[in-house]
Amino acid sequence: MSKILITGAAGLLGSHFSEYLLNKDREVIGVDNLSGGYIEHVDKRLIKKKRFYKVDLLNASALEKIFKKHKPDFVYHFAAYAAEGLSPFIRNYNYNNNVISSINVINNCLNYGAKKLIFTSSMAVYGIGNPPFTEDQLPNPVDPYGIAKYAVEMDMKQACDQFGLNYNIIRPHNVIGIKQNIWDQYRNVIGIWIRKTLSGEPISIFGDGLQKRAFSDISFYMAPFEKFMTGHDRETFNIGADKEFEILEIARLVQKIAGKFGYSPEIKHFEPRHEVKVAYCNHEKAKFHLGFEDNTDIESTIREMFEWALKQPKRRIKKMKYEVEKNIYSFWK
Numbered sequence: 001m002s003k004i005l006i007t008g009a010a011g012l013l014g015s016h017f018s019e020y021l022l023n024k025d026r027e028v029i030g031v032d033n034l035s036g037g038y039i040e041h042v043d044k045r046l047i048k049k050k051r052f053y054k055v056d057l058l059n060a061s062a063l064e065k066i067f068k069k070h071k072p073d074f075v076y077h078f079a080a081y082a083a084e085g086l087s088p089f090i091r092n093y094n095y096n097n098n099v100i101s102s103i104n105v106i107n108n109c110l111n112y113g114a115k116k117l118i119f120t121s122s123m124a125v126y127g128i129g130n131p132p133f134t135e136d137q138l139p140n141p142v143d144p145y146g147i148a149k150y151a152v153e154m155d156m157k158q159a160c161d162q163f164g165l166n167y168n169i170i171r172p173h174n175v176i177g178i179k180q181n182i183w184d185q186y187r188n189v190i191g192i193w194i195r196k197t198l199s200g201e202p203i204s205i206f207g208d209g210l211q212k213r214a215f216s217d218i219s220f221y222m223a224p225f226e227k228f229m230t231g232h233d234r235e236t237f238n239i240g241a242d243k244e245f246e247i248l249e250i251a252r253l254v255q256k257i258a259g260k261f262g263y264s265p266e267i268k269h270f271e272p273r274h275e276v277k278v279a280y281c282n283h284e285k286a287k288f289h290l291g292f293e294d295n296t297d298i299e300s301t302i303r304e305m306f307e308w309a310l311k312q313p314k315r316r317i318k319k320m321k322y323e324v325e326k327n328i329y330s331f332w333k
């Protein structure tokens with residue numbers, strides 16, 4: 001049976017995909033340093049079988065031991081710190097955590113003969129670009145997070161050319177669902193709003209709220225992700241929802257759902273962030289080749305997240321040490 005190693009197994013994508021594969025009796029090994037995910041979100045079966053490793057991917061020797069022991073056939077590399085708006089202020093952390101750690105994964109895939117490395121890049125590689133972004137457009141990232149993702153994509157292609165590394169690149173955007181980190185003030189906008197609502201704070205919007213994003217429920221990603229183990233070698237896929245919403249519209253929806261649970265948060269506008277206003281992808285390739293179908297019902301997904309959030313313990317809110325303080329936004333000071 002193929003062995004499947006998942007990095008970021010405590011995070012949104014990693015925890016859901018581990019559960020999906022374990023439900024099919026697949027052999028899974030999980031790695032996560034719990035910097036952005038929680039041990040409670042790691043599938044219990046991984047812990048019970050001692051197949052979960054609390055290891056930082058920057059720790060090259062610890063990572064190598066895992067590869068040496070398990071010799072995974074497929075490696076799904078989900079681990080990263082995905083705080084795009086914050087990335088210009090934590091450049092060193094961003095490049096170490098998102099590039100160098102990925103290089104450690106690539107080295108081990110090469111040295112221990114992985115059949116394929118599947119990497120979650122991001123829509124951020126397209127930057128301002130020319131939406132709807134198609135996979136053949138030349139990336140032009142406009143922030144360190146997007147630059148880091150594109151650097152890893154390029155390194156994987158180099159490792160393919162010179163050493164035959166087999167790979168897939170996935171470029172998702174705005175995936176939501178339970179087990180998403182809602183205690184990080186820098187990322188996961190819907191999660192932040194739910195957490196703020198529960199603690200009696202207003203829903204925060206950067207700028208006018210007319211920026212558009214398309215959110216999709218994590219559940220629609222599982223079967224397409226699995227398909228990478230049976231083909232589509234060396235291909236890149238955009239994946240995500242087609243239906244866009246203005247951020248303000250989503251904020252009002254969170255307000256409405258909150259009302260059903262007895263909460264009445266206000267909406268508060270803050271200064272705009274340096275961010276791409278209109279960014280959306282074309283997903284025809286994933287639909288055609290991976291059978292990807294996004295049937296997200298945004299209202300019911302947010303309601304499910306809300307119900308889940310109500311049952312969560314009180315956690316510390318993540319605060320990062322800024323490397324650059326220049327032009328830092330008032331809401332992050």
Ligand SMILES: NC(=O)c1ccc[n+]([C@@H]2O[C@H](COP(=O)([O-])OP(=O)(O)OC[C@H]3O[C@@H](n4cnc5c(N)ncnc54)[C@H](O)[C@@H]3O)[C@@H](O)[C@H]2O)c1
Pocket residue numbers: 007008009010011012013014031032033034035036037038055056057058077078079080081082097101120121122123171172173174175176180181
């Ligand atoms: N969720 C989205 O909407 C989205 C969109 C585009 C791209 N992505 C990419 O998909 C991947 C998964 O995203 P997610 O939403 O599940 O994020 P997440 O933060 O929920 O999960 C990432 C996990 O990686 C772990 N991690 C981070 N750095 C690590 C390190 N150095 N060593 C070991 N573990 C480490 C964290 O603890 C966390 O549990 C990321 O690479 C992200 O950039 C996600």
